[in-house]
Amino acid sequence: MPTSADTLTEARRLRDLFAAKGAEVVKADVLQPAGTLLDLYGEDIRARAYLTSDPLRGEMVLRPDFTVPVVQMHMETHADPARYTYAGKVFRKQETDETRANEYVQVGYEVFDGQNPAGADAEVFAAIAEGLADLPVRAATGDIGVLMAAVRGLRTTEARKAALLRHIWRPGRFRALMKRFGSGQVTPARAALLAADDPFTDAGADIGLRSRGEVEARIDALRADAAAAPIAAEEIALIDAILGLRETAPNVLSALRDIAVDMPAIGDAVSGMDARLDALTAQGVDVSTLEFEGSYGRTSLEYYDGFVFGFYATDRPDHPPVATGGRYDALTAHLGQGRAVPAVGGVIRPDLALGIRAC
DSSP: OOOOHHHHHHHHHHHHHHHTTTOEEOOOOSEEEHHHHHHHHGGGGGGTSOEEEETTTEEEEEOSOSHHHHHHHHHHHTOSSEEEEEEEEEEOOOSSOTTSOSEEEEEEEEEEOOSOHHHHHHHHHHHHHHHTTTSOEEEEEEEHHHHHHHHHTSSSOHHHHHHHHHTTTOHHHHHHHHHHHHHOOOOHHHHHHHHOSOTTTTOOSOOSSSOHHHHHHHHHHHHHHHHSOOOOHHHHHHHHHHHTOEEEHHHHHHHHHHHHHHOGGGHHHHHHHHHHHHHHHHTTOOGGGOEEETTTTTTSOTTOOSEEEEEEETTOTTSOOSEEEEEOHHHHHHHTTTOOOOEEEEEEOHHHHHHHHHO
């Protein structure tokens, strides 16, 4: 699908704006190895990305975003600190809404700097806001790190905490797990399986891809989970309170400080948010009116693990966000084979920016 000349001009303007802030202009191949994305997100990515098979290179994917290839490039250079900007098309399947574009231009600004994470968060947010300065947009923010810290602090098994952390970006599944872990109930079918002295009795010949040892290990894990005490109702209520927060950032910070009294595990994340608000203020952002949602960012690609944000047209709530971004420290550790570099970035869709400007 051809891209309009106006969109390309706006993309160049934004890229040059970020380059003027010290960002290196980089490019990424349109065709990317699919293995990395499948390792990161599992088979779910097949529903969102265009995959193809190459006789020599194996399974490939049309670039669904720039973050993963930019992180891979950065981890190979060992530069620290570093800033990057880019502009180009990304490709996303749209299975339920034919009005949404399946290919569009993204312009991004990425900062890799572990010296001052709060300052880097504020820098990226302010840079994206500057790129949209002439548009009637509102900003929404959140912090996945607060929720992750709360889950890690639950008084339950490590296996249960790992399951909840894995499904943070799937709100429905996360809620179902919280309900099950809090009730202590086991389905009749699972109870019968777990109660059997030898679940393989009369099972017949081994079939499928899993070995008997893998099945036995899974049954042992299910038995351990069934024997675990339910998550306390008070802790579930605290998680619900975090997810239900929706107010200005200073008011949310105050509420989180109160929650931290009963859930000390979120203390460091709350302190990080406090430092971020100070850094945003230093960047000229009016945090007194900045929106914060406890559940914001949970339906995005699964690499954000800290500060998250988005910009939306103030008079078109039906439109997708014109810009999004956030912190993704864990992604750098995954792609860097254990070597983590704190990182935060944001992207703007110039076509949506032009649409808002034209209204």
